[in-house]
Amino acid sequence: xxxxxxxxxxxxxxxxxxxxxxxxxxxxxxxxxxxxxxxxxxxxxxxxxxxxxxxxxxxxxxxxxxxxxxxxxxxxxxxxxxxxxxxxxxxxxxxxxxxxxxxxxxxxxxxxxxxxxxxxxxxxxxxxxxxxxxxxxxxxxxxxxxxxxxxxxxxxxxxxxxxxxxxxxxxx
Amino acid sequence: xxxxxxxxxxxxxxxxxxxxxxxxxxxxxxxxxxxxxxxxxxxxxxxxxxxxxxxxxxxxxxxxxxxxxxxxxxxxxxxxxxxxxxxxxxxxxxxxxxxxxxxxxxxxxxxxxxxxxxxxxxxxxxxxxxxxxxxxxxxxxxxxxxxxxxxxxxxxxxxxxxxxxxxxxxxxxxxxxxxxxxxxxxxxxxxxxxxxxxxxxxxxxxxxxxxxxxxxxxxxxxxxxxxxxxxxxxxxxxxxxxxxxxxxxxxxxxxxxxxxxxxxxxxxxxxxxxxxxxxxxxxxxxxxxxxxxxxxxxxxxxxxxxxxxxxxxxxxxxxxxxxxxxxxxxxxxxxxxxxxxxxxxxxxxxxxxxxxxxxxxxxxxxxxxxxxxxxxxxxxxxxxxxxxxxxxxxxxxxxxxxxxxxxxxxx
Numbered sequence: 001x002x003x004x005x006x007x008x009x010x011x012x013x014x015x016x017x018x019x020x021x022x023x024x025x026x027x028x029x030x031x032x033x034x035x036x037x038x039x040x041x042x043x044x045x046x047x048x049x050x051x052x053x054x055x056x057x058x059x060x061x062x063x064x065x066x067x068x069x070x071x072x073x074x075x076x077x078x079x080x081x082x083x084x085x086x087x088x089x090x091x092x093x094x095x096x097x098x099x100x101x102x103x104x105x106x107x108x109x110x111x112x113x114x115x116x117x118x119x120x121x122x123x124x125x126x127x128x129x130x131x132x133x134x135x136x137x138x139x140x141x142x143x144x145x146x147x148x149x150x151x152x153x154x155x156x157x158x159x160x161x162x163x164x165x166x167x168x169x170x171x172x
Numbered sequence: 173x174x175x176x177x178x179x180x181x182x183x184x185x186x187x188x189x190x191x192x193x194x195x196x197x198x199x200x201x202x203x204x205x206x207x208x209x210x211x212x213x214x215x216x217x218x219x220x221x222x223x224x225x226x227x228x229x230x231x232x233x234x235x236x237x238x239x240x241x242x243x244x245x246x247x248x249x250x251x252x253x254x255x256x257x258x259x260x261x262x263x264x265x266x267x268x269x270x271x272x273x274x275x276x277x278x279x280x281x282x283x284x285x286x287x288x289x290x291x292x293x294x295x296x297x298x299x300x301x302x303x304x305x306x307x308x309x310x311x312x313x314x315x316x317x318x319x320x321x322x323x324x325x326x327x328x329x330x331x332x333x334x335x336x337x338x339x340x341x342x343x344x345x346x347x348x349x350x351x352x353x354x355x356x357x358x359x360x361x362x363x364x365x366x367x368x369x370x371x372x373x374x375x376x377x378x379x380x381x382x383x384x385x386x387x388x389x390x391x392x393x394x395x396x397x398x399x400x401x402x403x404x405x406x407x408x409x410x411x412x413x414x415x416x417x418x419x420x421x422x423x424x425x426x427x428x429x430x431x432x433x434x435x436x437x438x439x440x441x442x443x444x445x446x447x448x449x450x451x452x453x454x455x456x457x458x459x460x461x462x463x464x465x466x467x468x469x470x471x472x473x474x475x476x477x478x479x480x481x482x483x484x485x486x487x488x489x490x491x492x493x494x495x496x497x498x499x500x501x502x503x504x505x506x507x508x509x510x511x512x513x514x515x516x517x518x519x520x521x522x523x524x525x526x527x528x529x530x531x532x533x534x535x536x537x538x539x540x541x542x543x544x545x546x547x548x549x550x551x552x553x554x555x556x557x558x559x560x561x562x563x564x565x566x567x568x569x570x571x572x573x574x575x576x577x578x579x580x581x582x583x
């Protein structure tokens with residue numbers, strides 16, 4: 001991947017510090033909309049999150065969101081996306097971890113934020129991503145009997161076997 | 173609490189009640205209990221009047237909006253956002269429009285931004301009216317609710333004048349509004365600014381220093397700022413703990429940086445503080461609407477959308493007579509417009525907190541992935557842990573003041 005240089009000086013500082021702390025964090029990129037994205041690995045993610053949260057200067061204490069994106073054609077098909085916010089510096093960043101395997105596994109962030117609990121349950125519910133160390137990884141919005149993980153791209157929006165929605169009934 | 177939850181497996185009763193000597197009883201609050209104000213369930217284990225532990229079950233009205241959104245063009249996703257927090261649908265609509273406009277880098281004329289601010293602040297007032305009115309009902313005082321409900325009805329009349337709908341408004345379009353505010357709409361907004369303050373004053377004088385209300389709410393479900401941030405809270409309930417985080421101030425959108433308003437904060441984070449913060453926010457919203465009305469007068473009249481023919485549907489009569497309009501109409505409806513391959517996260521201050529839209533776009537007709545960061549969902553997860561040790565009647569008030577909207581909880 002070709003990376004654009006980071007323009008925002010605050011992000012440059014942050015990226016330099018992260019590189020010092022975690023030499024093997026893969027890369028960082030600032031997008032057109034002024035948001036820094038850090039790409040890291042599932043081995044590193046908790047350490048990076050802990051650094052970002054606990055660091056006296058950066059204080060990314062607000063875990064805004066955890067979700068995932070499914071790229072079925074990629075080698076590592078699932079990307080777990082974290083949005084963090086530093087209320088003191090008024091700064092938002094995005095962290096991405098690409099994972100593969102079946103089931104895909106990643107350590108849970110509940111050790112750092114109890115509030116990650118439901119966000120990770122939701123992500124598990126829809127993508128089947130196992131958050132290792134999560135205290136209560138159950139489905140949250142879908143019914144317990146559901147066997148599939150419905151936000152995966154291969155899961156159809158509608159049941160293709162439905163017989164009550166034939167096109168001819170709708171003049172198509 | 174947490175070790176108890178880990179024992180629960182799927183399709184088993186949450187609590188086993190087989191021991192006749194057991195002192196604890198299991199109580200189902202919901203899924204259709206009047207106290208939950210929506211379809212979600214709490215199974216609590218109680219020792220007399222006190223809750224020992226509880227488990228929240230949600231998802232009863234999950235409608236797979238994120239999956240549907242992957243199959244819809246941008247403009248057809250707006251009605252889905254209506255149905256998130258249906259008490260303040262216009263904020264969701266505007267948040268979604270702004271997310272797409274951020275992705276497409278569309279500049280919105282100032283007048284449209286002020287119009288949006290008016291609509292969003294009206295929606296915020298309507299939402300806070302519900303929450304505080306119902307909080308009064310849950311403490312046993314019905315009259316405050318009735319006085320306020322009349323004003324919410326009036327806000328809905330304004331929405332009706334602006335877009336034709338009341339609850340699920342589908343207000344605005346990508347790039348602006350579908351039509352200008354008419355004279356009646358402006359007149360009604362001004363009438364609202366006159367008639368609402370006395371009602372709100374009356375409501376406050378009914379509750380603010382009311383001994384019964386204070387005894388029922390003050391000190392109930394107090395939350396420290398540290399706890400609130402650990403649980404990723406946002407919105408009025410976070411501000412009630414003393415953290416002055418408001419998206420309108422931290423990351424201003426829609427020209428909020430031009431408006432003079434305060435961010436009310438509480439100290440204890442209890443039900444009473446949340447009530448006070450919401451009331452204070454209604455006053456601030458009134459201030460913002462007043463300023464927006466003045467600012468609109470300084471802008472050229474008749475501007476109600478940005479000049480983005482690639483994304484804003486032309487008027488229907490032009491489609492039949494004008495070649496350009498026909499082309500753009502076709503291109504928009506068939507999804508033939510080039511869009512950037514990018515990712516945006518846009519947050520607006522919803523009535524319950526930070527409402528975020530994470531949009532991953534691959535340049536296609538519909539989003540590759542759309543995730544709603546729903547404040548009710550994030551705020552509500554603390555409810556079960558914090559209810560342990562609480563009286564049942566206090567827990568009901570706590571739930572009421574969290575203002576959990578089932579549509580936003582389940583998406």
